[in-house]
Structures are given as C-alpha cells and as structure tokens.
Amino acid sequence: MAAFTPVIDDIGFLLSEVFDFDAVMAGLPGYEEVNAELALSVLAEGGRFCAEVLEPLNRTGDEEGCRLENGVVSTPKGFAEAYRAFADAGWTGLSGDAAYGGQGLPRVVQILLDEMLSSANFSFGLFPGLTRGAVEAIGHHADAALKDTYLPKMISGEWTGAMALTESHAGTDLGLLKTRAEPLSDGGYRITGSKIFISSGDHDFGGNIIHLVLARLPDAPAGVKGISLFLVPKFLPDPEGGTNRRNGFSVGALEHKMGIHAQPTCVMNYDGATGWLIGEPGRGLNAMFTMMNAERLFVGIQGLGIGEIALQKATAYARERMQGRSADGTRGPVPIIEHADIRRMLLSGRALTEGGRALAIWTALQMDLAARHPDPNARQAADGFVALLTPVIKAALTDWGFEIAVSAQQVFGGHGYIREWGMEQYVRDARIAQIYEGTNGVQAMDLAGRKLGMEEGKLPHRFFALIRTEIDAAEGRNPMPDLTWPVLAALDDLEEATQALQAKAGDVAEANAAAVDYLRLFALVSLGWMWVRMATAGPAGQTGQMIGRKQALARVFAQRLLPQATALKAAVLAGAESLMAVEDDGF
C-alpha cells in the first residue's frame, strides 16, 4: 500500500492560481513576507514529517491504544517520541503569536498543515490541535500574567492543552454543568467536579498539561450565564518558574471508544484543584467559544484530511486490484479503477475533498483578513463570513470525510472490513469528527438559527452576492456553462431556502427541523462556487494540465453531486409540521 502523499501540487495551485495568496498576504500587516513559495516549502517539510513519522504510527496506534495504569496514562509506542520531535521541529508554534515565540504564520498555512496531520494520524493531530485552541482562548481572554506563564511553553510544544467542558449529564446543553469553583484568598480558585470526554486530558509526553475547565462560581445563576472558564494546570508553577507540584486532579478512567484509540480520552476528576479565572466571571462560554470556533474549523479540517488519505489508499488499491473485465469485454481481469462504479466512488470523493479544501482555504483566508486587514470594515466583513462558514466547514467537511471513508472502504470490498488493510480505522476515526466540538446537528442549528440572523439577516445574502459576482466574472473570463449554470440554479435554491428560513426566524422548531438539510445545501452550493473558481482559474482561454484536470472533476461534481440541491431544498421547505405531528406511538 502506498503511504500518505502530501498534495503539494493542489495546494500550490489553490494558493497561487485560485486565491492569489501572495497579493492577499502583501496587504496584511505582519504577513508581508509570507508568500506561496514560503508556504509550500514549509508545508512540503511538514508533509514529509507527516508521511515519514506520523503515518507509520497510525495503525499501530489504533491497535495498541492508550492505557491507564495506577493513574498514569500511556500513549501507544512511538507517540511520545513523535510528539517531541514534532515540537522540537517547531511545528506546534507554526501560527503561534511571535510575541510568545511562535512563527506567526497565517491561519491558512496552519490549516493546510492540520489537514496533513489528520491524514497521517488523526489521533496524533488532536494533541497539537487542542493545544492551539487553548492557546487562542488564553491569548484572547487571560490576563498578562497567565499569558506570560503559559503561552510560551504551550506554543513551543513543551506543554500541551486540553478543554474540559462536558459532564455526563451536560453535553450539548452546557448550561446544566455542575463543576464548582470556589475563590481562594490568593486570587485563585478551587475547582471540584467531574468531566468526561476530555481529549488529551493526560499523556506521557512529559511537560505540563493545561486544562481549560468550565465551572460555576458560588451563587452563579443557573444556566449558561453562570459558567466561568478556568485555567487548571496539571503541575502548579512555582514562583521560581519550576513546575513540580502536582495539582489536585486525576484521570478517573479512559473512555473506550469506537475509534481514535491512540488518543487518550479521559474522564477527569477535579478534587479541589487550583485554577485561575480566564476572562470575566459568568463569561466562560464566551471565552470558550474563542477556542471552540478555532477547534470547529480544525475539526472540519480533520474530516478533510481523513477523506484525502482514505481516497489515496482506495485509489492505490483500485489501480492494483484486478477483477472483472473491461467495459468492452475484450480484456480481463483489469484494475478495478477501470470500472465506472469504482470511478464514481473515487471521483465523487475527489470532488468533495478538493472542493472542501478550497472552501477551507477561503475561510481561513477570511480569518487572516479578519485578524490583520488594515481596514476595520474589511475586518468586519471577513469576520462575518468566518462566522457564517465555521459551522458549514465543521459539519459538511466531517460528514463528507466520513462518507468518503465509507466509500473508500467499499472500494476494497471484503478487504475493507479487515483491520489489517487500515480502511475501517478511517471510518471509525472519521466518525468522531461528526460528533465532537458540537454535533453536526448543533452546527446546523448554529447556522440556521443564529448565523442567518446576523447583520440583520443580510450576512447570508452578502455571501450569495459574492458568489454571483465571482461566477459572473468567471463566465466572462473562462466560460464553462455546464458548471456555472447548475451552480447558479443551486444558488437560487439556496436563496429560496434561506428566505423561507428567515421568514420563520425565531421559530425554533422550524429552524431545527430544517437545519441539517439546509447546512448541507449551503455547503453544496459553496463547493460549487469553489469548483467554478478552480475550473476557471488562470488567464482567459489558457487551460493547462491542472485546470483541465479540475474541469473534468468539476463536471463530475456538477452532474452527479450538485443535483442533490433540489432534494435538500425540498426537505428544508417541508418544514417542521410533519415531524412535530407524529404522536408518541409513532417512534
């Protein structure tokens, strides 16, 4: 089996020919020196690490899993060394704030590294991914003393991070959580409670582990407004800078999971552990959402990465596996990649993955614009797009990642069900991305119930107008009507669905009933837009090899996947009535 091959060519094409990366970066203070050449050289190096160090640990990590013995967590063989090598090479600080020792590269470079990490070793990728989320929450909301103490070592990778939100009775509904925080006389807090599903909650990589814990202060109001965020390190820092004193929390158990076996998902018990408030009392969810939004983009990228690697393996297998006769009956056995149904599975996956990568890059660029653009209006405009697209990226890319992994497994026939081939692990690992960091249903509700109302309801239409403008421009430059027309028709469907939902704004049941189908429709149209950008990139009338390739894939997308838009619109317009009308005995 071929191992993982970083898709540097596609990234280069996207950055230079689709997104005009160098020009965009040149306009962002602090990123003037960043360009595609630099990004590609960094990513090629990162891709090598992923392929050579992390990918070989993927299946062994799944088979061995993590262990908890005498309160001590062990990760699978090779993980601790790999993590140290990863940190030593500077990868944990790639997009970290230079003021705290990071390399300060833009978000778009970070997500492309994240995708490769997720392809090579999904479980491993969570360690730096969660640390980065914690870094962002601390960076945005903690006071200077906490930042100075924690950020440099987290950015250098010496220390790692974890987020402790969920309790057994409080998942989606965090307002129900019970963990308590009592103020101490020295400005700290005593944290007491139990959390579940804590990824990277403990490990054997060495260094400190910084938990961000949601808890309630005494007399805090019920519900989400009573929740505050605390920084709770595994080892308490001494005034002299040492970290030898163990804090009062422990791993109660490791969760037994469907997948991501190499990731120690912990039940954590905080027994009067010492912590420090991050941000203001009662504003914990707000601070946590800084982390969550970065994590949601990251999780979407995980879906993208696992789709990419599953496709790579299935394609390699389909080129080698000899079964059946050629379509004209003259040759046999032939490589199964000749069979139209196998091509359908592989190419549908390609269309979703390469379209998804483009959409993720576009969204990450909006994050970079929102953070750095000199014009506050431009920052605000980009920020709105990020808010709009974050749930779309998280849910759609993870749904597609799972569906692609399932299809790629199917290409292997019976061998796909056998552990040794590794395909079933992708299915099991991919599945978690649809669930954690807010289930995909929660993402869809965020889009349909909240994001559609932003900017007084104008935000989505601003996005649709951008799509229309770009497609019009593409048609004037490099027309491809068999792609642009269906995309515009699907955009009409999306606008109609959007208006229908906006007309029912405030009706929770209606938004909730439509949400998942609406998000999928939104994602499909957004992908269509990306396929227009890719298929019509470059100077008018010039279609080199890469654009020819993209145009062929764009046709698969337009003809075989985009027609789903009509069905999704119908499901959105169906409304909540039929769902709510079913009596108790109907389930």
Added chain:
Amino acid sequence: MAAFTPVIDDIGFLLSEVFDFDAVMAGLPGYEEVNAELALSVLAEGGRFCAEVLEPLNRTGDEEGCRLENGVVSTPKGFAEAYRAFADAGWTGLSGDAAYGGQGLPRVVQILLDEMLSSANFSFGLFPGLTRGAVEAIGHHADAALKDTYLPKMISGEWTGAMALTESHAGTDLGLLKTRAEPLSDGGYRITGSKIFISSGDHDFGGNIIHLVLARLPDAPAGVKGISLFLVPKFLPDPEGGTNRRNGFSVGALEHKMGIHAQPTCVMNYDGATGWLIGEPGRGLNAMFTMMNAERLFVGIQGLGIGEIALQKATAYARERMQGRSADGTRGPVPIIEHADIRRMLLSGRALTEGGRALAIWTALQMDLAARHPDPNARQAADGFVALLTPVIKAALTDWGFEIAVSAQQVFGGHGYIREWGMEQYVRDARIAQIYEGTNGVQAMDLAGRKLGMEEGKLPHRFFALIRTEIDAAEGRNPMPDLTWPVLAALDDLEEATQALQAKAGDVAEANAAAVDYLRLFALVSLGWMWVRMATAGPAGQTGQMIGRKQALARVFAQRLLPQATALKAAVLAGAESLMAVEDDGF
C-alpha cells in the same frame, strides 16, 4: 437502556391489513393451515427468545470476540449454549422442508424471525442464516443420497453450514478462483486450496460443519464456466452413520474485522479434503446462486433488523436524555425527543425501516407464491418479481440499516462514540452487510445490467404497472393525495431512468455508472408504494390508531425522503461520460 422489543404489532398489521396474509396462504398448497394468528404466535415466541437469550449476548460477544487456539475456534461465552437452545426449540427448521424434518413454514415467517435475530444479535444470526442457505443449495441441486445424509441434521440444527467462495485474489470476480478438485475413484473429490472470509467456517457448537466450496475440476475452462460446487463436511460420515473422521481442512486464521466480532470469519485451508459434487460439473455458480439469492434476501433483512434495534435504543435514549429547552422556550431541560432535529433522525429511520419491512414481506410473499402457487404463470410472474427485488432488498436495506445506525448513534451525541452504550457496535456490525454476499455495487449492477433486461425488458415495467394499479385503487378507497402524488411523480422519474438505461442496454460502462443511484431510486419508489399500501390500508374512511400512525410517518417519508428521487434520476441520466473522461492524474 431498554432491551430489544419485538415489533409484533407492526407485523400483525402488515400481515393482516396490508398483505391479506390469510387469503394468500389459503391459496397455496401446503400452506392452507398457515395464517396470521399462527405466524404471530410463532414470532412472539421467537421474539422472546431473541430478547431474552440473544440480545444479552450481543455486546459481550462483541467485546470478547472469537479465538483460535491450536487450530480450535472458540466463540464468545454463552454462544454455544444459546445456539443449542435455539436449535432444540426448533428455530433452525422453521421454514425447512417437512420431508427432512423442518416445520415447513413460509418464507415470510422466516424473514420476520431473521429480522429479530439480526436485531438481537447480528453475529449469532449468521450461523442459522448461512446454514439455511446451504440447505437450500443442497436441497435444490444435490443428489438424493447427499440430501438424505445432510439435510435432516442441518435442518434440526445439529449440523451447521458455511459457504466457501472467496479467495484472496478472487472476490467479486469468482472466475479467478484457483481451488482445485480432483476426482477420486469412489465418486468423491479431493479439494485443495485456500479460502478467505468464511463466516461460520468453524465454531465450538459441536456437530458437523458442512462447507459448500467452489473449486475447479482438472481441465475445467478458465473463468466462471470452470467452477463446480462441492459439499465438504468437517467430519466425514461413516457408512454406519457416525461422524468421527476429521476431513482434511483446517482454519488457517480468524479474520480481524471492524465488527461482527462474535462471528468466526475464517481463513480456511483445504488440504486434499474429501468432497462431493453438488449439481453438474461447471455449474457451480448456478448452484451457488440458489444459496446466494436466499442469502441476499437474508442480508437485506440483517440491515433491516439492525436499523430497527438501533432506532429502538435511540428512541429510548431520546425519551430519557434531558438537554436544551422546549421549542417555545418555556421548559427546560426537556427530553431531546422534543427537538425537531432529533425527531427528524428518528422518524426518517422509522419511515425507512417500516417501509423496508413491508417491502421485504412483499418480496418474501412473492417467493412463497413462486414456490407454491398452483398456476405456473403466477409462479413465473412472482419469480420475476423476486429476481427484480432481490438486489434492491439486499443493497437498499443494508445501506439504510447502516445509515440508520449512524443516525441513531448521532442521537446519543458523544455517548454514541463510547463502546459501553452499544451504539457504535451497530454501526460496525451493520457495515459488513453492505459488503458481503456481493457488494452493494455488485447488487446495483445486477439490477441495472441484468434484471432490467429480463422478460425482454418488460419485467420492470410489469412491476411499475402493478404499483400504478395499486395506487389508483388506493386513491379510490382511502385518498391521501399528499402521499400518492409525490409517489407517482417519483415513479415517473424511475420509469424515465429505466427507459434511459434500457436504451443503453449492453453498454457496461453506462449501466455501471448509473447502477448505484438507479438502485437507490428504485428502492425509494418501492418504499413509497409500500407507504401508500400502509397508509391507505383497511376499509374506506376508517382510520384506526395504527393507520393514523402510519399516515403520519408516510408524510415524513413523502416530504423529507422522497424528494431525493429527482436528484437520483439526475445522477442516473448523467451517464458515464464525465466519469470515464477523467484522466489518470484526476484521481
């Protein structure tokens, strides 16, 4: 957690009010005594066994798995005792030929038991399921001596069966298989070769294990025409009726699989094992297909059963899990079954499962008609429908079973990913049903490439005409236009897609490109027809509780699922061109 509840009410409604079971049976020689009352009492008893004995072994079986030590296979704790109790109670012979000791009940009763077995314990259900397939192949193709020796003990459950087709390089394309059979002087054969993926290949239930093995005679032509079928027992029968002599085959390994851990899937080595020819030389695939067709219906039912149990568990969880506020904001936390998106998942699953059950019963009734109807024309007509629907049942019901298991897992949020809750096992177990007994892509090719040409291309149109006639009759009796109109519109789509495919008959790439989407479209319309039958059952104008319930679910089906028909038709009509046009660098 609620355990498994047999759906006796739904079965009773379907048999009596939808399918007029008593009247149909009264017209079939040998089944005159069979009626819904008898069937329900048998199934209630079988359901109790499934709920009380088999379901409690499901998760422990998954956790413990099977072992191979010193060539001996052990199944998980409790399985051997459960199997003996199952056989002793007569369940292995439910539909077995009375001439060999079976109870001779019709196919429709058998599949309803099979569904419950698959709900309660998917891995366990494979043991009797495969034995029955072997019994059918032997019953149809073996000579009287083999039948007399093997059928009584296989039907009684004393002995079990296995089918040995696949080799590592020959899966879908059985023509490539290499196992050899050399004639012996006594009429037997020496079988030599290695097979993989052999479910129930060995176990510790006691008794003999009867392998049906595909192999090549010396000088047999290459490809499928050189394949013959052999009966190869684990223990060779003595002339005196004893079975003490071990035959020359052994378990090379147990496969390590994604799921069905309690099912010993074996690599089998036949080292000059003694076997006997079943049917004629070179006609092995023909004989095997007798077994395969029964197995394909059985596998479809497995998908149905796992969808049912996953829904039951998710519904029970959704009634108990308290998260979020009511849609009007006045109450909270509320059981999540109040949330529209949770209802969407559960009710979409219900619509597919109850529709799928009806379609499976209809198909099984056609098998009973094909076997017993006194009029040869009626037998032939029914046989055509069975041929048409077999790939549809196998592929669509297993795809839906998997998709429902995934949705049901999603209802559990993070808990769905944790092994202890049992939901992730359903996803892992359900996945195999889409792969084995011919992948769902192979089923789709069977439908689109072969079945559409049967009866000179008239078979599908005969089926569509039946649907139209029944819907017209329903409209005259109990009109429900918000269901019947969309179903008729989807039927139009299906007929258009069918004609397009028939116009390209013989073009393998075209059939192959369209097959999976076409099968899904075919299944969706067939389900719509079943929903019309259910929602309009009973005397005109009388809608009791069950019909009111079915009408509510029918609306969910019509409004939220049936709109997919348009998208599927578009994918079918897209043709092969865009898939075949992609160059090698496009993958």
